[in-house]
Amino acid sequence: MVLTIKDLPKDKYVMPGNAACPGCPENLGLKFVGMALGEKAILTIPAGCTSVIQGLLPGSGLKFPIINVPFASSDAVAAGVSVAKKLIGEDAVVIAWAGDGGTADIGFATLSGAAERNDNIIHICVDNEAYMNTGIQRSSQTPLGAWTTTTWKGKKERKKDLPMIMLMHKIPYVATASVAYPLDFIEKLRKAASIKGFKYIHLHAPCPVGWRFDPMKTVSVAKLAVETGMWILFEAINGKVVISPPSKPYVDKTKRKPIKEYLSIQGRFRNITEEILKDLERQVDENWETLLKFT
Amino acid sequence: MKGWYAVVDEIILPLSRPTVGVAGRTGTWRVNRPVFNSEKCIKCRLCWLYCPDNVIDVNEANPSNFITIDYNYCKGCGVCVDVCPTKALTLVPER
Ligand SMILES: Cc1ncc(C[n+]2csc(CCOP(=O)(O)OP(=O)(O)O)c2C)c(N)n1
Numbered sequence: 001m002v003l004t005i006k007d008l009p010k011d012k013y014v015m016p017g018n019a020a021c022p023g024c025p026e027n028l029g030l031k032f033v034g035m036a037l038g039e040k041a042i043l044t045i046p047a048g049c050t051s052v053i054q055g056l057l058p059g060s061g062l063k064f065p066i067i068n069v070p071f072a073s074s075d076a077v078a079a080g081v082s083v084a085k086k087l088i089g090e091d092a093v094v095i096a097w098a099g100d101g102g103t104a105d106i107g108f109a110t111l112s113g114a115a116e117r118n119d120n121i122i123h124i125c126v127d128n129e130a131y132m133n134t135g136i137q138r139s140s141q142t143p144l145g146a147w148t149t150t151t152w153k154g155k156k157e158r159k160k161d162l163p164m165i166m167l168m169h170k171i172p173y174v175a176t177a178s179v180a181y182p183l184d185f186i187e188k189l190r191k192a193a194s195i196k197g198f199k200y201i202h203l204h205a206p207c208p209v210g211w212r213f214d215p216m217k218t219v220s221v222a223k224l225a226v227e228t229g230m231w232i233l234f235e236a237i238n239g240k241v242v243i244s245p246p247s248k249p250y251v252d253k254t255k256r257k258p259i260k261e262y263l264s265i266q267g268r269f270r271n272i273t274e275e276i277l278k279d280l281e282r283q284v285d286e287n288w289e290t291l292l293k294f295t
Numbered sequence: 296m297k298g299w300y301a302v303v304d305e306i307i308l309p310l311s312r313p314t315v316g317v318a319g320r321t322g323t324w325r326v327n328r329p330v331f332n333s334e335k336c337i338k339c340r341l342c343w344l345y346c347p348d349n350v351i352d353v354n355e356a357n358p359s360n361f362i363t364i365d366y367n368y369c370k371g372c373g374v375c376v377d378v379c380p381t382k383a384l385t386l387v388p389e390r
């Protein structure tokens with residue numbers, strides 16, 4: 001049965017009046033996690049915007065049970081919680097929820113270790129393509145050409161292909177998602193929760209503050225990333241890649257919108273050269289080519 | 296048990312509880328205000344789905360006023376206005 005908006009629960013896991021900036025994609029992602037898994041979800045969260053969104057004791061801006069953990073331990077703590085829950089015979093979906101810095105850079109060793117041991121957790125990387133909480137510094141997930149406070153003239157390196165790296169860990173489930181496609185994300189979360197072992201979901205999360213666009217455009221920017229083919233939605237069960245419905249049309253290169261439409265509404269790409277634009281275009285083609293080899 | 300801590304094996308652990316307005320009245324951050332025009336609403340619920348701050352409620356029983364916005368906490372981001380397919384929501388500057 002296909003999931004529709006009307007099927008979604010109304011219970012709120014993101015509390016109104018929390019500390020997220022207006023138009024925050026992390027708030028959106030957390031809201032969808034709540035809709036997908038409800039009270040079964042337990043989160044481990046390292047430092048990052050989300051730990052600020054939670055706010056200060058004695059209140060929490062989120063309704064999930066959350067353990068705040070040091071950076072490089074999210075997946076290890078989550079694995080421990082998952083085992084503890086199993087031992088006492090309680091049903092739970094344990095999630096390590098970390099930013100792109102907390103996933104791809106600072107937390108990578110622990111992530112890779114938990115994946116290799118096939119610990120029974122879901123890791124969600126909420127990817128706003130920089131270290132936002134500390135003031136927009138570059139990460140390995142910042143794309144080529146993007147301005148950050150540590151790449152004044154635009155980043156010189158390409159974005160590291162983390163979903164592909166996780167696919168090569170031969171784990172039971174890998175998926176990409178986007179805050180603009182909540183039904184797709186929610187279905188993937190529910191599927192991941194039903195599978196035993198290590199599950200990885202990479203959530204594309206355009207941030208108005210760090211990417212320099214109007215906060216009303218969070219969803220539009222995320223949509224354009226998919227429509228230009230710059231962000232590809234797929235899932236892989238036991239290594240077999242299936243392109244997800246929102247990205248299906250863009251397997252055909254001629255259906256993709258020009259990537260300029262995505263880049264030009266973001267201030268962080270304001271100063272890119274023609275050469276960088278060409279390289280970014282080339283990367284889109286290459287990423288599709290690589291991914292389709294695993295279908 | 297309510298309060299800012301939990302006691303486990305005689306150890307006091309800090310514990311936060313879900314609270315509306317943990318960052319204060321975030322409605323005061325608003326520069327622009329989303330305004331709802333019921334006549335144009337086609338009840339698609341997209342505004343409800345995409346509001347990052349969960350301040351839009353759907354009134355199933357009241358079709359003549361299908362959505363309510365909690366202006367105490369609405370930050371005025373405008374995402375709801377952007378995703379509304381019929382312009383039933385518009386953004387107007389706060390005074
Ligand atoms: C061990 C350690 N190093 C550095 C920091 C400082 N710090 C806090 S948040 C953050 C950036 C997090 O970036 P990311 O994981 O991308 O999440 P985002 O803020 O973008 O959501 C850093 C470096 C810290 N808290 N702990």
Ligand code: SF4
Nearest residue numbers: 021024049132207209
């Ligand atoms: S900086 Fe970006 S990701 Fe962080 S709270 Fe603000 S909008 Fe959200």
Ligand code: SF4
Nearest residue numbers: 346369370372373375
């Ligand atoms: S302006 Fe933003 S916070 Fe206010 S109701 Fe619309 S989406 Fe929600």
Ligand code: SF4
Nearest residue numbers: 336337339340342379
């Ligand atoms: S998005 Fe617009 S049309 Fe749809 S329910 Fe909200 S106000 Fe009504």
